[in-house]
Amino acid sequence: MTAPTDLRAAALPQAGRRPARRPQPRLSKAVGYLFTGPYVLFALAFGIGPAVYAVLLSFSAPDGDFAGVSNYARVLDDFRFIPAVVHVGLYLALWLVSLLVFVVLLTLMVHAISVRWLSGALRLAYYLPGALAGASSVLLWLFMLNPSASPAAWLLRLMGFESFASTIAPDGLPIIFTLIAFWSGAGGWIVVMYGALNNIPHEVMEAARIDGCGPVQMALKIQLPLLRKWIAYMAVLSLAGGTQIFVEPTMLSQASNGQVPNDYSINQLAYLYAFNIRDFNASAAIAVMLLVVALALSAIFVWRGGLFETEDV
Amino acid sequence: MVLAVFALFFVVPLVWVLFAMTKSGGELQRTAAFAPGSLSGLAGNWAQLSSFQDGAVTGWFTNSVVYSAGALVLTLVISIPAGYALALTEFRGRKLLLVMTLVVMLMPSTALVLPVFLEMNQVGLIGSPLAVILPFSFYPYGVYLTFIYYSTSIPSSLLEAARLDGCNEIQVFWRVALPLATPVVALVGFFSFVQNWNNYFLPFVMLPSSDRYPMQVGLSTLLSSTPAFNPSAAGSQSVQLPALALATVVSVLPVLVVFLFSQRFLVAGMTAGGTKE
Numbered sequence: 238m239t240a241p242t243d244l245r246a247a248a249l250p251q252a253g254r255r256p257a258r259r260p261q262p263r264l265s266k267a268v269g270y271l272f273t274g275p276y277v278l279f280a281l282a283f284g285i286g287p288a289v290y291a292v293l294l295s296f297s298a299p300d301g302d303f304a305g306v307s308n309y310a311r312v313l314d315d316f317r318f319i320p321a322v323v324h325v326g327l328y329l330a331l332w333l334v335s336l337l338v339f340v341v342l343l344t345l346m347v348h349a350i351s352v353r354w355l356s357g358a359l360r361l362a363y364y365l366p367g368a369l370a371g372a373s374s375v376l377l378w379l380f381m382l383n384p385s386a387s388p389a390a391w392l393l394r395l396m397g398f399e400s401f402a403s404t405i406a407p408d409g410l411p412i413i414f415t416l417i418a419f420w421s422g423a424g425g426w427i428v429v430m431y432g433a434l435n436n437i438p439h440e441v442m443e444a445a446r447i448d449g450c451g452p453v454q455m456a457l458k459i460q461l462p463l464l465r466k467w468i469a470y471m472a473v474l475s476l477a478g479g480t481q482i483f484v485e486p487t488m489l490s491q492a493s494n495g496q497v498p499n500d501y502s503i504n505q506l507a508y509l510y511a512f513n514i515r516d517f518n519a520s521a522a523i524a525v526m527l528l529v530v531a532l533a534l535s536a537i538f539v540w541r542g543g544l545f546e547t548e549d550v
Numbered sequence: 551m552v553l554a555v556f557a558l559f560f561v562v563p564l565v566w567v568l569f570a571m572t573k574s575g576g577e578l579q580r581t582a583a584f585a586p587g588s589l590s591g592l593a594g595n596w597a598q599l600s601s602f603q604d605g606a607v608t609g610w611f612t613n614s615v616v617y618s619a620g621a622l623v624l625t626l627v628i629s630i631p632a633g634y635a636l637a638l639t640e641f642r643g644r645k646l647l648l649v650m651t652l653v654v655m656l657m658p659s660t661a662l663v664l665p666v667f668l669e670m671n672q673v674g675l676i677g678s679p680l681a682v683i684l685p686f687s688f689y690p691y692g693v694y695l696t697f698i699y700y701s702t703s704i705p706s707s708l709l710e711a712a713r714l715d716g717c718n719e720i721q722v723f724w725r726v727a728l729p730l731a732t733p734v735v736a737l738v739g740f741f742s743f744v745q746n747w748n749n750y751f752l753p754f755v756m757l758p759s760s761d762r763y764p765m766q767v768g769l770s771t772l773l774s775s776t777p778a779f780n781p782s783a784a785g786s787q788s789v790q791l792p793a794l795a796l797a798t799v800v801s802v803l804p805v806l807v808v809f810l811f812s813q814r815f816l817v818a819g820m821t822a823g824g825t826k827e
Contacts, residue, residue, distance in 0.1 A: 266641045268639055268719045268720075269639035269644065270641055271635075273631070273635045273636065273641075275632070276631075276632035276647075276693060279628055280647075280654070280688060280690075283687075284654050284662065284688055286669060287666040287668065290669050291668055294668060362557045363557070365809060368806040371749065376794070376797075376801075377567055379773070381563055386570070388563075388583030388584065390583075401779070420559070477661075481658050483751050484750045487754075492780070504664075508664070511755075520664060521664070524661075532653065532657060535654075535657045536653050539649070539656065
């Protein structure tokens with residue numbers, strides 16, 4: 238589930254700019270209520286309402302009585318819970334590191350290309366896979382990882398994978414999920430970072446060059462600090478999105494006839510609780526935990542990240 | 551060099567799948583990865599795909615169109631006026647609404663899927679198309695984009711002039727503010743469409759019956775009917791690998807087309823929205 242995030246990012250360079258303060262024509266209050274009314278309604282029904290309801294459920298027994306933290310205790314005691322957290326943690330570590338390192342490196346390198354069509358073509362090539370998200374990208378990678386169909390079969394065999402079953406052995410799954418997420422998501426971020434680099438005034442770069450900065454120093458002393466906010470933004474969104482991983486393990490589980498377990502990630506476990514044993518209270522408990530993580534990450538970023546200094550937020 | 555290797559990494563799977571969908575099952579095994587198949591191979595794969603469960607694939611595709619388009623319209627109707635009002639009016643709770651919008655916008659939408667499911671289950675909407683279209687239409691990012699656009703790039707004198715000409719507030723919005731915001735309307739529509747088209751988790755939990763699936767969820771049904779991945783699926787309803795490749799392409803076709811043109815479109819949207827300092 239990475240694509241929405243990246244798409245969101247793709248349009249954001251404008252958001253970093255501080256809107257000019259100017260006296261705004263203030264319409265009447267009534268118009269404010271009228272125009273935001275439907276939005277508020279939807280926010281209550283599909284944002285705040287479900288969240289509150291999930292919290293309530295997570296502290297209730299099936300008959301509606303107050304159940305204290307027993308739902309949470311049951312979930313935490315589940316022998317599958319800790320492994321699921323570990324799986325997601327491993328995947329997140331791998332994915333974040335590769336995203337940070339390669340996106341920054343690739344952006345700097347593409348930005349250093351002076352041939353315009355070449356840099357444009359490269360960005361398009363990196364960015365296009367973003368069109369495939371969710372199930373489509375997973376499906377495509379099932380082909381890529383299947384030695385009997387993959388165009389990179391020679392590479393798979395070179396690495397000792399003779400069959401599809403061996404490429405998707407459980408220990409390697411974080412790498413596979415990282416591959417898929419990076420493939421469909423990195424390009425959008427490269428385009429965003431590229432745009433941010435373009436905002437650096439030409440004179441600044443020129444002055445640094447005259448002062449004797451090489452390309453590496455230039456990157457370290459000028460470009461990276463200016464990208465810092467965007468890098469933090471990418472890290473926070475990716476971290477929050479990554480904790481939710483669901484489609485990838487679900488599809489792999491289907492494709493491997495259960496060789497990849499269907500309780501690999503935290504969200505899958507929450508899904509199983511709701512759909513297999515109809516234990517909505519325990520499912521809500523897991524959902525609330527995931528929601529708290531997502532909410533905390535995004536709230537911290539809104540207040541501390543500094544990207545969204547719009548007039549008065 | 552590094553750049554080229556990465557370009558290959560990103561592009562090869564895309565190109566490969568375009569070749570794979572034109573081959574027969576045997577050709578996929580025998581011929582080189584990037585040897586073209588044939589039009590008859592493509593036609594054969596399409597025939598196999600469209601006969602799957604009596605045309606289930608076309609049904610899924612239609613569902614995807616209905617869900618994404620329905621949500622697109624609702625999203626625009628809800629988000630554009632809200633962003634406009636947030637930018638240009640003063641009312642109680644405005645700041646709170648802005649902060650809420652920002653926070654929810656940065657949250658992964660998947661975080662709310664199970665809570666929304668539990669709620670929908672309570673009100674008995676599970677299985678109805680509304681159970682995906684309505685949640686899709688709560689789109690804080692669209693409101694935020696519109697807010698930024700109106701608070702930075704609409705000259706207030708224009709709206710004043712319209713008011714002096716005797717327009718009431720709703721006419722000002724409809725006749726002046728909305729036409730000026732075409733770029734941001736397009737942008738919000740684009741993002742909403744792409745995100746909803748590609749969404750898997752929400753429809754997966756909301757719509758249990760196959761004839762309601764959107765394309766993304768349908769893909770996983772196809773996957774479990776592919777003997778190459780699921781040996782127990784062999785039989786008359788089975789799907790061969792090249793047909794599955796074709797299904798992958800079909801599932802992203804609308805988005806891929808939009809993406810091909812979108813870099814330029816995006817930049818146009820951005821400069822329209824963000825250059826006025």
